[in-house]
Amino acid sequence: EPEVTQTPSHQVTQMGQEVILRCVPISNHLYFYWYRQILGQKVEFLVSFYNNEISEKSEIFDDQFSVERPDGSNFTLKIRSTKLEDSAMYFCASSYSGYTFGSGTRLTVV
Amino acid sequence: RKEVEQDPGPFNVPEGATVAFNCTYSNSASQSFFWYRQDCRKEPKLLMSVYSSGNEDGRFTAQLNRASQYISLLIRDSKLSDSATYLCVVNKKVGDTGRRALTFGSGTRLQVQP
Numbered sequence: 176e177p178e179v180t181q182t183p184s185h186q187v188t189q190m191g192q193e194v195i196l197r198c199v200p201i202s203n204h205l206y207f208y209w210y211r212q213i214l215g216q217k218v219e220f221l222v223s224f225y226n227n228e229i230s231e232k233s234e235i236f237d238d239q240f241s242v243e244r245p246d247g248s249n250f251t252l253k254i255r256s257t258k259l260e261d262s263a264m265y266f267c268a269s270s271y272s273g274y275t276f277g278s279g280t281r282l283t284v285v
Numbered sequence: 286r287k288e289v290e291q292d293p294g295p296f297n298v299p300e301g302a303t304v305a306f307n308c309t310y311s312n313s314a315s316q317s318f319f320w321y322r323q324d325c326r327k328e329p330k331l332l333m334s335v336y337s338s339g340n341e342d343g344r345f346t347a348q349l350n351r352a353s354q355y356i357s358l359l360i361r362d363s364k365l366s367d368s369a370t371y372l373c374v375v376n377k378k379v380g381d382t383g384r385r386a387l388t389f390g391s392g393t394r395l396q397v398q399p
Contacts, residue, residue, distance in 0.1 A: 208386075218329060218372070218389040231386055266328055274387065276328040 177201040179277035181267050187283045188257055196252045196280045198267030204275070207250045208268040209242065211235070212279075218266065224250065257284045286311050289390035291373050297396045302363045306393045308356040308373030315375040315388075318349055320358045323370045323392060332358075332371070363397045370394045 180199040188194050200207050209221040222232040224242055239255045250269075254261055262284045267277040291308045298304050310318075318335040333340065335347040335356055346359040356373055373390040 210387075217391040218323075218387075220386045220388065223386055233386075264326070273331065276330070278328050281326075 177275070179267055179269055179275050181265075181277035181280050183280060184278070185281045185283070187285060190259060190284055191256050194254050194257055194282065196254075196265050196267075196282070198250045198252075198269075198277055199248055200250055200267070200269030201271075201275055202248075204269035204271045206230075206270045207242075207244070208270070208274075209252045210266045210268065210276075211263040212266065213260075213263045221252070221265075254282075257282075259284050287390075288312060288388045289373050289375055291390040291393050293391060293393060295394040295396050297398060298363055299398055300363060300365060302397075303359065303361045304363055304395060305360075306358045306371050306373075306395075308358075308390055310354050310356070310373075310375045310388075312375070312377060312388075313354065314377050315354075317376045318356050319374040319376075319387075320345075320347055320356075321372040321374050321389075323372055325370075329372055329374075329389070360395075363395075365397050365399060368395055368397045 182197045207224040210218050211221055212218045220233050222236045222242055223230045241253045243251050264279045264281050266279045268274050289310050296304055320332040321329040322332045323329045333342050333347055335349045337349050339348045344361045348357045370392040372392045374387050376387050
């Protein structure tokens, strides 16, 4: 069964540092998403991406966040200057008709 | 009012029991409805879509009441492996592409005991 692959599985970074979370969506999927889940809280939508541009973003997705599809296979989420409150599980997802989630990257900001 | 509201639980039930979860949603423009399952520190996984006519998948039955903006999930003959958090999820149309941003409830935790 095709999978959405996320790397790394766990990243620890110092406050103020930039991080890039990587995702390889399913190859024939056209729509890509990032969600996050702070420990003990609900899964929250960050951004959706289609046809090489952002199609919607939530109020969480402020100027410190950016997404990119640099090479036609990877889909990345960059956080420019991490804050303690960015610590969360970040899930990538892709869809054609149904959604498939990756197994997530646990980001810990110290 | 929360967009998707669920009783957080936990629901502690014995093996073989029948358990029901409820969910309400606030956005009447919501178009599609789902139940996801999430194991501890894992990604959400689709359990089943929910249709207006109600639908069943083995031991799982989902119902939707659009007028009341209410969704339910019934699990019959609970197994130990059903222990997880059950997420009520709705989506809305996203821009002109029609793609979907999913809105998740906080989840209801189920613990099935031997």
